[in-house]
Amino acid sequence: MNHGSNNNRAYTIATLGGHSALDVCLGAKRHGFSTLVVCQKGREKTYTDYYKTRGSLGVVDHAVVVDKFADLTSKGVIDVLREHNSIFIPSRYCQVYCKLDELEHSFPIPMFGNRMMLRFEERYERPNQYDLLRKAGIRFPRQFKSPSEIDRLVIVKASEAARGYERGFFFASSEEEFKRTASELVKAGQISEGLLKGAVIEEYVLGVQVNLNFFYSPLNNRLEILGTDTRRQTNIDGLLRLPASEQLKVLDRISVKYVESGHIACTVKESLLEKAFRAGEAFVGASKELCKPGIIGPFSLQAAITPGPPTEEIVVFDCSLRIPGSPGTAATPYSAYLYRKPLSFGERIAMEIKEAVRLGRLDEVSPSAEKLFGKFPRTTKRSAQEIKDEMKKRW
Numbered sequence: 001m002n003h004g005s006n007n008n009r010a011y012t013i014a015t016l017g018g019h020s021a022l023d024v025c026l027g028a029k030r031h032g033f034s035t036l037v038v039c040q041k042g043r044e045k046t047y048t049d050y051y052k053t054r055g056s057l058g059v060v061d062h063a064v065v066v067d068k069f070a071d072l073t074s075k076g077v078i079d080v081l082r083e084h085n086s087i088f089i090p091s092r093y094c095q096v097y098c099k100l101d102e103l104e105h106s107f108p109i110p111m112f113g114n115r116m117m118l119r120f121e122e123r124y125e126r127p128n129q130y131d132l133l134r135k136a137g138i139r140f141p142r143q144f145k146s147p148s149e150i151d152r153l154v155i156v157k158a159s160e161a162a163r164g165y166e167r168g169f170f171f172a173s174s175e176e177e178f179k180r181t182a183s184e185l186v187k188a189g190q191i192s193e194g195l196l197k198g199a200v201i202e203e204y205v206l207g208v209q210v211n212l213n214f215f216y217s218p219l220n221n222r223l224e225i226l227g228t229d230t231r232r233q234t235n236i237d238g239l240l241r242l243p244a245s246e247q248l249k250v251l252d253r254i255s256v257k258y259v260e261s262g263h264i265a266c267t268v269k270e271s272l273l274e275k276a277f278r279a280g281e282a283f284v285g286a287s288k289e290l291c292k293p294g295i296i297g298p299f300s301l302q303a304a305i306t307p308g309p310p311t312e313e314i315v316v317f318d319c320s321l322r323i324p325g326s327p328g329t330a331a332t333p334y335s336a337y338l339y340r341k342p343l344s345f346g347e348r349i350a351m352e353i354k355e356a357v358r359l360g361r362l363d364e365v366s367p368s369a370e371k372l373f374g375k376f377p378r379t380t381k382r383s384a385q386e387i388k389d390e391m392k393k394r395w
């Protein structure tokens with residue numbers, strides 16, 4: 001592998017088929033890379049059909065269809081990624097569907113970003129996002145160790161019974177209310193009792209919600225805000241469209257969920273930008289201390305802006321340490337204020353990789369790539385040949 005090469009066509013930008021794959025592929029194509037998407041059987045048509053590259057249309061050059069996203073770290077897929085000289089872009093799907101320890105230690109493919117920080121997003125890990133926020137001095141909602149400490153409105157985040165990766169939410173203002181609501185939800189099968197024990201009990205922050213989507217470029221030692229957005233979540237968005245009287249009736253039968261279904265690009269007033277940058281800079285600094293070399297590329301602080309007094313404040317209730325799944329951020333003006341044209345995260349990532357290739361500094365944006373390359377134990381699954389035969393059939 002020639003990391004010093006100037007030729008982007010020598011590299012393939014690869015990612016998992018979901019979340020932000022099309023944005024990643026479009027950005028890569030705009031900057032001269034080939035693209036490859038590892039898809040899960042049954043949900044591959046977006047990549048193998050609708051947005052497949054054909055002539056001047058589409059952005060997905062190659063697709064590999066596997067049984068499970070977790071097969072990303074199997075020998076067969078690794079071999080195909082290697083043959084394509086791939087640089088892998090992790091998304092939320094890595095944390096949700098893959099085994100993080102394998103991605104960290106048994107995935108000998110250059111991965112854009114600091115792969116060791118993917119697990120910081122998981123609240124049950126230590127160190128985690130709260131450790132980063134604490135170190136950065138960024139305000140986050142107060143957490144209560146036990147329901148007996150509840151002294152204000154709290155939001156309780158517990159894993160759903162049916163889908164461990166999605167959480168069920170409820171609200172309480174006292175221990176008694178917590179217990180009553182929790183037992184109702186467990187009885188209704190919405191939250192599992194075991195997982196309730198690990199639930200996070202958090203002060204509910206009343207503010208306007210905005211995701212501050214940053215990009216940190218190690219090549220330029222520069223922090224950028226590429227875009228801001230707010231979440232569209234079901235069923236809370238549906239509930240909020242009902243008159244209050246109807247909401248109360250419905251909430252007798254249905255519990256609130258915040259399952260992400262998309263985003264709306266939104267702006268923050270200009271006077272808040274400096275506060276946002278200060279928070280982002282502190283976060284990058286903390287990441288360098290807690291997980292060298294720190295954040296590389298995209299990350300997001302998902303915040304509520306509270307009114308004060310004394311002043312408006314950015315309170316962060318969630319962080320992501322990889323590409324955000326909201327390509328609409330390019331519709332906000334912040335990337336253009338810097339680059340004089342709108343940039344999506346996919347494009348910004350491709351630009352950083354292109355620059356790293358040009359400068360022969362690919363290791364700085366995908367650390368350990370050269371050092372780790374070829375040293376991993378190989379796992380057994382479908383062979384590279386089997387996958388290639390299938391790819392040939394599809395393309």
Ligand code: AMP
Pocket residue numbers: 141155157202203204205206209231258302304317318
């Ligand atoms: P999470 O998955 O933890 O980001 O939470 C899902 C949603 O719940 C968020 O998108 C927010 O809308 C809301 N939320 C989470 N934590 C808080 C909080 N502490 N205060 C207010 N809203 C919150």
